[in-house]
Amino acid sequence: xxxxxWPPSLSQAQLEELTLQATTYALANSLLFLPPHSESxxxxxxxxxxxxxxxxxxxxxxxxxxxxEHAMKLQxxxxxxxxxxASDEDFLDSIFSADVGMGKVDNFVGTLxxxxxxxxxxxxxxxxxxxxxxxxxxxxxxxxxxxxIKQVExxxxxxxxxxxxxxxxxxxxxxxxxxxxFHGSDILKASNLxxxxxxxxxxxxxxxxxxxxxxxxxxxxxxxxxxxxxxxxRVPRILxxxxxxxxxxxxxxxxxxxxxxxxxxxxxxxxxxQLASARISERxxxxxxxxDQDSCDRDxxxxxxxxxxxxxxxxxxxxxxxxxxxxxxxxxxxxLLERSRAIKCPPIALQLAGSKKIQAVLSDPxxxxxxxxxxxxxxxxxxxxxxxxxGDHVFTVRDVEELRASWMEMYSLDTPNAITRTLSQHxxxxxxxxxxxxxxxxxxxxxxxxxxxxxxxxxxxxxxxRLIRAPVGVRNWLVRSGRENTLANVVSELGTFGWALxxxxxxxxxxxxxxxxxxxxxLLRTKGVESDEGxxxxxxxxxxxxxxxx
Ligand code: ADP
Ligand code: MG
Numbered sequence: 001x002x003x004x005x006w007p008p009s010l011s012q013a014q015l016e017e018l019t020l021q022a023t024t025y026a027l028a029n030s031l032l033f034l035p036p037h038s039e040s041x042x043x044x045x046x047x048x049x050x051x052x053x054x055x056x057x058x059x060x061x062x063x064x065x066x067x068x069e070h071a072m073k074l075q076x077x078x079x080x081x082x083x084x085x086a087s088d089e090d091f092l093d094s095i096f097s098a099d100v101g102m103g104k105v106d107n108f109v110g111t112l113x114x115x116x117x118x119x120x121x122x123x124x125x126x127x128x129x130x131x132x133x134x135x136x137x138x139x140x141x142x143x144x145x146x147x148x149i150k151q152v153e154x155x156x157x158x159x160x161x162x163x164x165x166x167x168x169x170x171x172x173x174x175x176x177x178x179x180x181x182f183h184g185s186d187i188l189k190a191s192n193l194x195x196x197x198x199x200x201x202x203x204x205x206x207x208x209x210x211x212x213x214x215x216x217x218x219x220x221x222x223x224x225x226x227x228x229x230x231x232x233x234r235v236p237r238i239l240x241x242x243x244x245x246x247x248x249x250x251x252x253x254x255x256x257x258x259x260x261x262x263x264x265x266x267x268x269x270x271x272x273x274q275l276a277s278a279r280i281s282e283r284x285x286x287x288x289x290x291x292d293q294d295s296c297d298r299d300x301x302x303x304x305x306x307x308x309x310x311x312x313x314x315x316x317x318x319x320x321x322x323x324x325x326x327x328x329x330x331x332x333x334x335x336l337l338e339r340s341r342a343i344k345c346p347p348i349a350l351q352l353a354g355s356k357k358i359q360a361v362l363s364d365p366x367x368x369x370x371x372x373x374x375x376x377x378x379x380x381x382x383x384x385x386x387x388x389x390x391g392d393h394v395f396t397v398r399d400v401e402e403l404r405a406s407w408m409e410m411y412s413l414d415t416p417n418a419i420t421r422t423l424s425q426h427x428x429x430x431x432x433x434x435x436x437x438x439x440x441x442x443x444x445x446x447x448x449x450x451x452x453x454x455x456x457x458x459x460x461x462x463x464x465x466r467l468i469r470a471p472v473g474v475r476n477w478l479v480r481s482g483r484e485n486t487l488a489n490v491v492s493e494l495g496t497f498g499w500a501l502x503x504x505x506x507x508x509x510x511x512x513x514x515x516x517x518x519x520x521x522x523l524l525r526t527k528g529v530e531s532d533e534g535x536x537x538x539x540x541x542x543x544x545x546x547x548x549x550x
Contacts, residue, residue, distance in 0.1 A: 008184025198521025
């Protein structure tokens, strides 16, 4: 079934009315970005005085209902799959090791791997780990009108836009309630708008991890309730690790508001450089303490005066790109966090598991099968052979076939014939390094000259992926702050969310806590067809909602 002609045609006056209602709603309901940071402004940044509405699509974009539901269903399998990958040390070592794997040629990956290796050698103190995931898909039209979904990538760190996507759902529902979109289309009705509870789901993952820390974080030591040296009992807090000059705070602050106002959990927000003063209590089971903000920013504070806040969960919204680590001290801080007793979201192993290389390796014959179809072999890590604790569920061959059917052809550039194969089809390919955050890929016509300049040994750090062919003919109005609306031919990228609290060690944890996972919530980003890239923060995409069509 082709997608319906879109958007409905409305008069200029009706479009203006919709835009007015939409931008006002966006400003009133936290669908916002901070204005770009100016280098000349004071550091640390002053309290924000204004914000711009985030870019959004005026109409929700049609998306086939059965494919949306299919993506939601796959999320459950992905939640479990990635917890198992992150728990398989041998598998990850064989790919990322700085001695024999990709860490040799990719310094960033190598440094993260080394930190993980050191911390493992010392002994991981916290058996629980948290993943908040987003699996991204594009619609793929093979020709002949039959559409499928194909996975773009799987995110295991800083999976963003949960709060903004839920706010966008609110925007489109409001526009519908307020204007009925001027009866422009029969399918534009609330029952066709996909349910979006992403903020709720992401918060739930953090709450479950926080509560598990309070209950079980102190395995083998006294119960967790931070007792500072001045004797005051303090309830642990969740740490958000954030980037300097973050513009996307309106995607992060709603998580903090919900954690505090609905669950009574305080959040401590810190940049990596501020966390250099964080302290691990070696005598006390490596609990992590973070100083109060004022003592963080002040020099000459007496170290022993106050322990600061004990941290239950570290939620990384930074740390996924080399620019987050401008000095070796930033990596030292990451190591300090990784060593601590706090539950990491994600730990380094899970961050590495989310790299594009893993996507390519999974698609090799037998690999994904080995993670999903044979429970007793789940943990190939020699020390954990008997474990199987990362969810004992054995998936079916059909589950695996469905996953494989959602993948495009992918391979590592260091495999035999990879270069000739890529060059002969380069207009149909994208090359990706092990990076997150947008702007790192090499597309189509740029591929031959890029490959010419790529050192042979660096090939190991890159993968090639066949381009997904999104259906043509869908258009939408894109609304960007301070700019004329544009009517563009568009492509929409669906991200489905899930979270998992898991452990791969045989500990005295109750079986109920060994794997808890849930799926729910989605993000739809829509971009002009002419753009290869798709990020929100990078300005290519706008926020959107899925209008489910049969
Ligand atoms: P990043 O980690 O930078 O987000 P992605 O793999 O998500 O990297 O690629 C960035 C963007 O490039 C995606 O949002 C998507 O729009 C586009 N893209 C990536 N892979 C493909 C592909 N195989 N086919 C078509 N577009 C793709
Ligand atoms: Mg992406």
